[in-house]
Amino acid sequence: MSTNRRRATTWLALTGLMGAAAITGSTGTATAASAEMPVYEVRSVGRTPDEAVALQRAFGLKDVQLAEDGSVSFADESTYLRVPGLDLGAGKPDEDGAETAQTALDVEALRRLRAIPVEDATKRTLETLRGIGLLPADATPTAGQTTFEIVDANQKAVLTAPLDTAVSFAFTLDGVPLEGPGAKLRVAFDGQGAVAGLTYATRDLVKTGSVPVLGLDEGLERCAKVLGSSVRPTDVSYVYEAPPLAEKVDRLEPGFRCDGVNSDGASVQAVIVGAAVDARLPEPGPVDPPREQGSFTPQWTTRIDVGSEGTGPCSGLPWTANNLASFNNRFTAAGVPVQFSWVNQNAWERDFKDPVFPGGQDQLYADDVDMTYWQGHGSPTGFSFAGCSSNTDTFLSNNDARWGNRDVEWMSLFTCSILQGTSGGQSWATRWGRAFRGLHQINSFDTVSYHSAVHGGKFANYLVRKPFLFWNKPMKVRDAWAQASIDTQPASVRWATMGPIGGGGLANFNDYFWNKGPVGPDTLPTSGYWRISGTS
Template identity: 30%
Template structure:
């Protein structure tokens, strides 16, 4: 769904905390109409997330495990009950690599018998969470009820049966009268049909209203958004407060974020590259960081440094290259040797994103296609996306949040002893890697279909996902792919906008992407836009595939692949994002819904499409 917004005029904004201030009083004395400036309130951080005592109190209040993270966020999910779809074990076997598999069939009678907790009861129970959550001056929490659904459909996407399986109450946060968005603005709870809590998360700050500041208009923000997207057309951006990811290190209520500031959420218009994810620009002129980059290229050796001013220190630096995966990219300077996939290619683009302590971002991409010295000035805005083998392809290397996703996925998989068989970024990511050899001579038998789990970040649409390079073209479509036909790729993750969107009917994504399943277990993606978020999503998703252990204790078990995707979306994506997983159903009703990553629990067999498909859809 393309995000829509209405154009605002100062007379129609009607937003608390947003006032019209007289800039030049003398103009009124001359009888001229006095120009006005929009202003907004800046909120000071009083407490950075939950403390250890807060986390224990939250767990005790609801009778759940203490899921407090060091940064002050609380994120609990019951791996046995969250988004539970009843199954029965009906057999076992081995996959092509000799790994044990377990056949689990949908218990359709049990699914049909599910009666979700009524909305009114869920709202009443969830009010307790709102009552004990961190309170802020001017903060309003508005409850919203959704249900995760388990759906069976045929090859054309026609629904055979759709069943709500739980009840979620999410609280949309409003600060003053402006939306409060971001990873530091999350409060939600999910109930099983019997009322048991299966998921609960709180990621809030305690805030106090502070000074008033002048902000730019929506028209000015629209022009700034266009600059962030390289001149791409923009819908009218939406003014809101952005609360970045919590920054405490010991869950002690202290962190690096000192203020929550107004920002505009950009809304790019769809184009030939597919639907682009929204990013943000500061609403305060000069309020965020700015920087200058100086680069030097000699042959394949590239070095650069940045000088930063403005915003609030400390700053976070994230460098990126269009040809090379940077093993060290978080300093104020960078140096590396180019490793282009096509050794004859001379093009090189260096990107840098600088984030200040309060989450305000500036970004820049500098071409360095020849030997010499290169410089550039930043634009405000950016931010926002062993037993097994893994692959990575990231086509938006200029977005550091996208690089973070790929880096995070890579680092977690390597830390768990898995093999990362390939990691292509920017122009090194090729469409041919996803294409089947029988369709125009594709190379998926060398790349994507030779690994167990694949991560992709890039632009997408309901009909394709895209690549910068033209090898063999810029888009992979369902007609190009036959994933799993070499019986290796099990799980495909698409951090991309709207690839699993229903267009003509709610589930017609099956009629498009179902044809690409030839042994693939599961495709994870989004019905709505996928947001490019701070810290990326890849590392979070990968971490949920494995347990968290300390000494001999298991602090959190490994999640199934589907639950890992859902929990990642809940933790990282903003309110209203719709995430989705789907796959084939065998003739004996066996599915891969309950697949664990290899070695972490039971994994199902390769299933060839039979004309029936399952999907699980949830809303953040």
């Protein structure tokens, strides 16, 4: 039984709202109305201007951004996720003819990096928030370090350097986890102990009653219904979902967090569905007309563009279409064409497979744009199309990936465990190193990720947003991925980015999106690989 399940079961038992049959999980005697859980009313959303100023002063920040939705954020451009580099001047033009700038890793500077102890970071965060009355109730801090790793061409470890120490908070409501973009508090300290990054997005809630809920066994059945026939649920636990602050809700009801594996063995993005007896399940959107087997998009080689694909309700992910749309719409608004966007049965494995392998056609899709964004289920060795399509098969293996030999710079995979540290005796570099044939970065996760309808839009916005005075500047690609993941994922989720290292330490770790800042030249991994990873 998971910790979250034990906590919720204990709460229900102590309050007298759960019968003995439901505690044991027996479906033979438990009824749908045998238990109730609290409902929480939203009293206020986000922080006030005075509270934002209090955060700025207490943490010694030069500025903070208070968004319209009430979230507060800060990122010190000079220190946030900074990786030391050496300017090597202009590089070879990109395949689109765009100018590039060469940057090498400063290995000696990386070796000198230090981070403050997690105990010190935690203590300072708690004392500071408590001192200004902004330490949330029922919030538990966990601290960890963002790390930068280098391995050589033989995957032998060269160094692991700490970039910062981050304190992230996990929220609960009467012992039941509260998770989502609307329950985020994270403070990151640089090596000198100064705050380099801050994210604060919460609602003030008050208990206002209760609602009948299904038992956990019935919850497992509900999860199975939502996840579909291609997924085997492995665990269900009670949770409250905190949607983005921009999403106007007046109350939060209990839900089930559904975990599982699909028929390919890939880990399922965690999905939250309602636990109330009368909760409405997510409904599939309109079905797109099927793709034709011989269809293809124009091959653009002289423009900047992006593409997106993902598996949705057919793989148990109800909000994929919304998430891809948020990614597409933000780029479109910035004047960047979206060359392709396929979802559900129209998302094909062959679109990511190199043509050197039978059926592969990534030269028409995933490798024919500057950035490809994918959402679906994944594992350390690839990502899955099971339940949606089998064209040419249901699983894109790391062995089928050869990216960047045509166009793509950044492969952004919103899925699970792609960049897990070690799996099956193989490191992240061993598993995915062969994919780099001109590719600059793979952005993904070290752990299981949570399903989201807004991650893609946040990622795109951080990449292409326009500056206003001293803030809102575009972020580097890896930083944008990290921040979008911090904004949308629970503290337990670890994001990651990897890339190749060429001769002389040449690497694309500081890339911006095109026309938003410097971009490095295509680099082959002749000297090794780098990886950055951190907590959400």
